[in-house]
Amino acid sequence: MIKHLLVAVRVTLVSVAIFGFIYPLFMTGVAQLVFPWQANGSLVTASGRVVGSAIIGQLWTQPQYFHGRPSAAGSGYDPTQTGGTNLAPSSKKLIDTTRATIARLERENPDGTYPACEAHCAPPMDLVTSSASGIDPDISPDGAYYQAARIARARHLELARIYAVIAAHEQGRTFGLLGEPRVNVLELNLALEALR
Amino acid sequence: MTLTGWAQTLVFFLIVLAMTKPLGLYMAGIFEGERTFLSPVLEPVELLVYRLGGVRQDEEMTWASYALALLAFSVVGFLYLYLVLRTQQWLPFNPQHVGNMSPELAFNTAISFLTNTNWQFYSGETAMSYFAQMAGLAWHNFVSAAAGIAVAIAVVRGVVRSSCKTLGNFWVDLTRSCLYVLLPIAIVFGLFLVWQGVPQNFNDYRTVRSVSGFVQHITGGPMASQEVIKELGTNGGGFVNANSASPNENPTPLSDLVEMLLIFSIGSGLTYTYGRMAKDTRQGWALFGAMAILFFAGFAATYAAEAAGNPLVHHIGVAGGNMEGKECRFGVSASALFATVTTDTSCGAVNAMHDSFMPLGGLVPLVNMQLGEVIFGGAGSGLYGMIAFVVLTVFIAGLMVGRTPELLGKKIERREVQFALLAILVTPILVLVPTAIAVLVPAGVATLGNAGPHGFSEILYAFSSTNANNGSAFAGLGPNGFYYLMTATNMFFGRFAVIIAVLALAGALAGKKAAPAGAGTFTTNSGVFVGLLIGVILIVGALTFLPADVLGPVAEHLALMNGRTF
Numbered sequence: 210m211i212k213h214l215l216v217a218v219r220v221t222l223v224s225v226a227i228f229g230f231i232y233p234l235f236m237t238g239v240a241q242l243v244f245p246w247q248a249n250g251s252l253v254t255a256s257g258r259v260v261g262s263a264i265i266g267q268l269w270t271q272p273q274y275f276h277g278r279p280s281a282a283g284s285g286y287d288p289t290q291t292g293g294t295n296l297a298p299s300s301k302k303l304i305d306t307t308r309a310t311i312a313r314l315e316r317e318n319p320d321g322t323y324p325a326c327e328a329h330c331a332p333p334m335d336l337v338t339s340s341a342s343g344i345d346p347d348i349s350p351d352g353a354y355y356q357a358a359r360i361a362r363a364r365h366l367e368l369a370r371i372y373a374v375i376a377a378h379e380q381g382r383t384f385g386l387l388g389e390p391r392v393n394v395l396e397l398n399l400a401l402e403a404l405r
Numbered sequence: 406m407t408l409t410g411w412a413q414t415l416v417f418f419l420i421v422l423a424m425t426k427p428l429g430l431y432m433a434g435i436f437e438g439e440r441t442f443l444s445p446v447l448e449p450v451e452l453l454v455y456r457l458g459g460v461r462q463d464e465e466m467t468w469a470s471y472a473l474a475l476l477a478f479s480v481v482g483f484l485y486l487y488l489v490l491r492t493q494q495w496l497p498f499n500p501q502h503v504g505n506m507s508p509e510l511a512f513n514t515a516i517s518f519l520t521n522t523n524w525q526f527y528s529g530e531t532a533m534s535y536f537a538q539m540a541g542l543a544w545h546n547f548v549s550a551a552a553g554i555a556v557a558i559a560v561v562r563g564v565v566r567s568s569c570k571t572l573g574n575f576w577v578d579l580t581r582s583c584l585y586v587l588l589p590i591a592i593v594f595g596l597f598l599v600w601q602g603v604p605q606n607f608n609d610y611r612t613v614r615s616v617s618g619f620v621q622h623i624t625g626g627p628m629a630s631q632e633v634i635k636e637l638g639t640n641g642g643g644f645v646n647a648n649s650a651s652p653n654e655n656p657t658p659l660s661d662l663v664e665m666l667l668i669f670s671i672g673s674g675l676t677y678t679y680g681r682m683a684k685d686t687r688q689g690w691a692l693f694g695a696m697a698i699l700f701f702a703g704f705a706a707t708y709a710a711e712a713a714g715n716p717l718v719h720h721i722g723v724a725g726g727n728m729e730g731k732e733c734r735f736g737v738s739a740s741a742l743f744a745t746v747t748t749d750t751s752c753g754a755v756n757a758m759h760d761s762f763m764p765l766g767g768l769v770p771l772v773n774m775q776l777g778e779v780i781f782g783g784a785g786s787g788l789y790g791m792i793a794f795v796v797l798t799v800f801i802a803g804l805m806v807g808r809t810p811e812l813l814g815k816k817i818e819r820r821e822v823q824f825a826l827l828a829i830l831v832t833p834i835l836v837l838v839p840t841a842i843a844v845l846v847p848a849g850v851a852t853l854g855n856a857g858p859h860g861f862s863e864i865l866y867a868f869s870s871t872n873a874n875n876g877s878a879f880a881g882l883g884p885n886g887f888y889y890l891m892t893a894t895n896m897f898f899g900r901f902a903v904i905i906a907v908l909a910l911a912g913a914l915a916g917k918k919a920a921p922a923g924a925g926t927f928t929t930n931s932g933v934f935v936g937l938l939i940g941v942i943l944i945v946g947a948l949t950f951l952p953a954d955v956l957g958p959v960a961e962h963l964a965l966m967n968g969r970t971f
Contacts, residue, residue, distance in 0.1 A: 213470075213477035220458040220576060221481045224583065227450070228547040229540030232588070236595050236630040240605035243596070248605040250623050251656075252613070260615045262623050264602050264652040267615050274617055278733070282647075288624045289530045289610065291647035293730040293758035295881035297859035298715045299961050301970035303729065303761075308721050334725035337718070340732050341650035341740075341758045347733035386413050388658025389736030395615070402616055 253395065255402065261395050266346040272317065273363035275348070275356055275397045278335055279310055282343025293341045310337045314355075323354035330355065347391035350379050366404065374400045406712045410738030414704055417662060417742065418697070421669050425693060428670060429677020435585045436558045436578065437682070447584050454580050465571035468912025471559055472905050474575035475552055479519055479901070482545060486515040489541040499534035500609040506532065509889045516893040518545035520900035521553055521783060523635070523642025523753055523876035524892055526884035530645045535607055535626050542642060543631040547591075550638025550671070551582035553785030556904050557675055560789045563911025564813055565683045567919040572911055586671070587637060594663060595633035601663075602656030603629040628653060636667035639783040641753030641876045649743070649756045650732055658734055661756060665743055668752045672696075672781030675788040683813055687930035692791055694935045699780045699942070700749055703769045708741040710766035717965065727766070730758030741766065748773035751783030753876030760854065760863070760879040764962035767879070768954060771866055774873040775954075776946040777832050783874060789828075789907045795929065796825035796910065798941045802927050802934075811926055814919035824910035831902045833949040835872040835895050840865050840953065846887065854881015857971030858964065862957035867892060872899035 240248040251263040261267055268286040269276045283290035296303035314321070314332040322330045333351040357371040364371075378392050378400060434441055440448075455462050466474065489496070490511035494504050506514065510526060517524045518541075529538065555578035562572050599605050608625040615621070628644045632654050635642060642648075649655040649664060673693065680689020714726045726737035735743070740757035747754050748770035759767055773780060779791040796812060800822045803810025810817040843849030843864045853860040863879040870877055871892040882888070928934060964971075 210473055210477060213474045214481065216459050216474070216576060217477040217481040220454070220460065220478065220579070221485055223454050223457045224548055224580075225485070225540060225544050227454075228583065228588075229544035232591070233539040233543065233627045233630040236592065236599075237605050237607065237627055239596060240599040240629065244599045247599050247602045248629075249608065250604050250606070250611065250625055250653075251602050252611070252623070255616060259611070259613050261613050261621070264656045265621070265623060266652075267617070267621060268619050269617055271617060286619075286621060288645075288653070289622050290528065291530065291645050291651050292528075292880070293647070293650070293761060295730070295758055295760040295854050295879070297760065297855040297857075297862075297881075297961070297971070298717065298727065298729070298763050299857060299859055299965045299969065299971050300855055304717050304721065304970055307718055307723075307729075311722060331722045331724070334714075334718075334723055334728045335733055337723050338727075338729040338731075341730045341756065342647035342652060342732060344647075344652060345732050345734075346652055349733055382409065383658040386409065386416060387662055388734050388739055391733045398616065 253399070255399050260399070263393065263395065264346055266344045267395055269394065269398065272359055274401065275353060275360065275394050277348060277394045278345050279337070279339040280343040281339045286344050288344050291342045291344055293343065294339045307337050318356055318359045320358045321355040322358070323351040325351065346393050346395065348394055350375065350390055350392055353392045353397060360401065364401070370404065374404070406708055407738065410708060410712070413738055414742050417665060420666055421673050424670060425673045425677050428674030429681060429689065432586060432674055433678045433681040435581050436678070441585065443585060443589060451580055451584055458576065460576040462574070462577055464574055466574055467570055468563070468572055468908045471572050471575045472908045475556065475904065476901070478552065478579070482548065483515050483519045486518060486541050486545060487511050489537050490514060493534040493537045496534065496536045498536035498539070498607060500607065501534070503532065503534045509886060510884070513889045513893045516896050517876065518542055518642065519549060520874050520896045521549035521638070521640055521751065521786070522871060522874040522896045522900070523640045524871050524878065524896060525642055525876070526889065528646035529643055530624050538631060538644060539627045543634055546631065546634040546638045546640040546642070547583050547587055548579065550640060550784040551579050551587060553783055554582040554586065554671065554675070555579050555785065556908065557785035557788040560792055560907050560911040561679050561682050563915040564792065566915045567815065567917060569915045572908070572915060587634065590637055590670070591630070591633045594637070594667060595629045597663060598629045598632055598660055601660040602652070603632055603660065604653060605629040624653065633667065636664045636752065636754060637670065639668055639671070639750045639752040641747065643754065649754045650758065655756055658739060661735055661739055661743065664754070665746045668746050668750050668754070669781050671784040672750055672787040675785065679788060685930060688813070691930045691935050692795070695938045696780045698939060700745065703749065703773055703780070704742060704745040707745050707766045707769040708738060710763040711737045711741045713763070715763060717968065717970065720968070727763050730761030732756065744770050745773070747877055748875060749778070749780035749782070751778040751786055751874045753870065755877050758880060759877055760881045764958040764965060767862065768958035770877065771862070771869055771954065771958065772946065772950070774869040774875050775832065775836060775950045776942055777829065778873045778875060779942065786874065790903065793825040793828040793907055793910065794938060794942055796821055797829060798934070798938045799927065799929060801941060802937055806927065808925055808927065812929060814922060815914055815917040820913050821910055824906050824913065828903045828906035828910065829945060831899065831906070832872055835899055836865070836868045836950070837953060839868045839891050839895055843891065848885055848887035852883035852885050852888065854883065855971065858957055858960040859971065862961065865953055865957050868895055871895040874900050
């Protein structure tokens with residue numbers, strides 16, 4: 210056992226050097242060289258300054274912007290406190306919160322609608338549920354269309370122009386197969402800012 | 406459920422199927438000491454490790470010596486990580502000035518990474534320095550996975566060798582797993598993940614102000630290099646709290662697919678390695694077949710439950726599948742698939758919050774872990790767990806037909822069955838007894854995140870996960886002294902009691918003579934055997950865990966269908 214322990218100490222030191230230092234430093238070097246934008250957090254600039262990350266969602270509350278999903282990350286969309294609500298489907302708190310979210314969304318979007326819906330439209334599922342990370346950058350296309358009328362009103366723009374922005378930024382499934390169709394909320398809002 | 410959702414899973418599975426043989430063949434070569442196309446680059450490093458490590462390359466070990474070497478390595482690895490976590494404040498690569506970890510949390514975390522579990526009672530973004538992440542946790546991700554693979558290979562040698570006392574050399578198997586199997590894949594797919602958007606830097610968290618005036622801190626770190634080995638080594642410990650649900654760790658549907666493939670790769674490849682080393686590849690495909698059937702059954706059940714959605718939410722006016730705790734880019738189907746994959750294996754990374762799954766959607770991950778993670782399974786641990794089930798199945802089949810049971814020409818006798826049963830019984834004992842204790846003491850129910858039957862599910866899930874060295878969680882369960890101690894104990898014995906039992910089994914098998922198969926031999930490479938094997942796995946699981954699972958997820962499902970909330 211003593212013999213094994215001595216080898217264990219030495220193998221630990223050598224392998225920490227290889228896999229704990231050389232490997233991650235090598236990867237960082239290559240990544241910074243080949244994919245510097247992604248390696249540094251996919252930062253997005255608008256009018257000359259960094260306004261966020263293309264892959265990290267943000268908290269939007271003003272009526273003239275597209276809003277993201279409810280977030281359980283800190284006080285909302287805090288990348289240093291990621292996570293979901295972890296509430297059970299049978300949780301009273303979950304159902305009460307969801308009910309309140311639906312009521313708020315219907316108040317904010319009295320004329321909210323989306324292609325698949327006729328007459329009165331309830332908000333789409335993704336807008337009333339909290340994401341897993343709390344920093345989900347996307348909403349469903351339905352979730353974007355649902356908010357379009359409110360944004361058009363707040364910005365004094367024609368609804369068709371808002372629809373055009375959504376259509377231009379819709380991402381389909383990867384290879385038509387993987388994941389779900391979605392739109393990146395920061396992208397949408399930056400496009401809105403560029404409209405005027 | 407949609408056609409696209411199923412097509413995605415089918416494509417995923419076909420890729421797994423396609424890579425099983427090449428990877429398995431490659432690994433068989435590695436562990437039979439052959440040179441490979443990477444040898445010109447890696448052999449000098451390998452020899453350097455042996456020289457600096459004081460490893461005698463050609464020394465063969467008995468099962469006991471093999472186990473002792475692994476234990477010695479584990480003791481040192483535990484002390485090393487504990488020390489790093491307790492002193493990270495003063496170590497370099499700490500731009501966020503993260504403080505030292507408390508003794509009880511450092512203890513729990515060190516055991517957790519040592520055992521390939523990666524159960525996390527901390528949040529990576531605030532509790533870990535970059536030093537601790539890369540040189541502490543990611544290092545363990547490599548070596549704990551490699552140790553698992555080493556044990557699996559030793560067990561295979563026990564099955565295929567005859568009249569032999571030894572199972573190989575632990576240090577050589579460990580080193581070759583790390584260098585030839587894990588490292589090349591990690592480099593290639595780590596860079597792939599960076600391309601998809603996973604950060605790889607040593608930057609300070611960056612404060613940004615959006616066009617709306619909203620301020621947030623963009624986190625950083627050497628994430629991709631850790632993310633890739635976290636999946637490949639079926640470790641599962643997230644760089645950040647939200648794990649692979651975070652867009653930092655898993656930014657796109659394509660990165661999601663690759664991460665799932667990495668999780669299954671070693672487990673599926675090793676089935677072929679087993680067949681190859683047994684000189685009968687159908688032996689390996691039989692195990693693969695049993696695993697594949699159980700995988701599809703699990704996915705179908707989870708997907709159906711999640712796609713059906715929450716009737717309580719439908720009742721208040723919103724239709725659709727269950728999106729609580731799921732990401733838009735993955736949706737219901739990719740989340741159900743990831744949850745199945747991560748719990749079939751002992752990975753435990755998550756791309757959605759299992760705590761918010763529908764009761765029956767969450768039941769599948771729970772059952773997968775309770776079956777002992779043998780559906781492709783952890784890096785190495787899946788194969789050696791499955792071989793224990795194979796021995797038990799052969800024994801039961803022998804009893805049914807009244808012949809002496811055999812595995813690859815070797816008689817399975819009392820000693821072999823005892824060791825196999827020991828390996829299999831670790832799971833129910835270490836899941837059910839601590840769960841019973843937890844519901845009886847105040848500390849056990851003090852930190853539950855949910856009430857009613859779901860609260861019980863959180864406890865049951867915690868012990869199923871830590872015992873199976875999975876590490877995924879019904880994360881509403883909060884930490885306290887009771888859980889620090891109980892889960893750490895559980896992870897430790899869940900790992901090492903099983904390893905010692907299967908190594909002892911391998912030692913016993915290696916010493917036996919192999920007789921040629923006769924007309925009365927019950928073959929272990931046929932469809933009948935696959936069916937029997939699945940039957941034994943399910944019966945052992947169902948008999949042992951059914952009552953507990955009924956009290957948790959099934960009770961919650963029935964209550965929920967009747968409109969009850971808690």
